[in-house]
Amino acid sequence: MLAVDLGQDPEFAQLRDETRELALAAGFAVAGVMEARRVQPDRRHFIGAGKLAELKELMEACGAKVLVIAHAVSDGQHMRLGRELGCEVFDYPGLILTIFAKRAQTAEGKLQVELAQEIYGRAKLRGAWTHLERQRGGLGATGGPGERQIELDRRMIARRIKQLRRRLAKRHTHAQLVAAGRMKRLPTVALVGYTNAGKSTVFQALTKAAVPASARMFETLDTTTRQMHLGGGRCAALSDTVGFVRNLPHELVDAFRSTLNEAVEADLLLLVLDGQDRAGPAKLRTIQETLATIGAAGVPQLLLLNKLDLGQSPELLDSLRWDKMPFLSISALTGAGLQELRDRVAASLATPAAAVR
Ligand SMILES: Nc1nc2c(ncn2[C@@H]2O[C@H](COP(=O)(O)OP(=O)(O)OP(=O)(O)O)[C@@H](O)[C@H]2O)c(=O)[nH]1
């Protein structure tokens, strides 16, 4: 695994550790981690020649077959690294796509992942094409067999992307109609947050519905919606959905648009953070940025610090108090704070939107 400190990211250590976690979630055993420090990436190999030689040596010494990079690299860098090191290369977006592909269960989830892969692969193919064209060398020469093949591939992928988008749109409209019928006029609440924060566990605790929760990253890819009782005969429709991570690849955000729309259309967002996590403030920023990207920044929010039973990070608490950010501490596992959560949700849904924040 390769992590490069480019000097712009104050959270480099978190990025490195998180990429390691993601590599494990993708099913790789991490044989070694190499760090490098650069002002900016090398244009050809992302890292300099000296580091590249060192990396090759390290990979040979531990028999590594795969290189995982904690950053997004260009198509050219991707190709050259693979060739130089004689191994398969996963950059950060590629790694996350691989995990999503492994986890996808439902037809919609699989379609969304396939769409994301096609979009990501198309960019890579474009890189390969530029490379071949350069190899061809000749000026003005057209119509070589290789070129025709690449052009055919591109057109096929473009057609596939269009087809996938159409199928997803159809499914989504259908699902919306079904859901609208089932949850007649119920206000909607969506759980959002970092992967592994405990969203599915909170969902289970609030709805008594069984959805898989686990310590694996990106356990949930599909949206589940159930009724949640708020007391006094009132109900809301609660949705559990896909988790966020820093730099969520734009291919995924694009492909998972319909799943993420759940958050855009909600009356209230429950932002779930792992309260014992020192990296909480950075993760909260990631959540807010992702919400802004998908157009859900304006939806009223209630911040939950989950896993109260495990303690709470003083750094996180200080940061929230400093920002005057209201929050509610809960434990989905022990049930602590859940009654107050129900009351707060009921109160916020009963008052005009803006009052919640
Ligand atoms: N101790 C403790 N563990 C919790 C609590 N809530 C969730 N967990 C654990 O945290 C892990 C992740 O929980 P999930 O509910 O799967 O998390 P998620 O946010 O749905 O994760 P993704 O679906 O991967 O995005 C699981 O191992 C849960 O058992 C809690 O209140 N206390």
Ligand SMILES: [Mg+2]
């Ligand atoms: Mg989940």
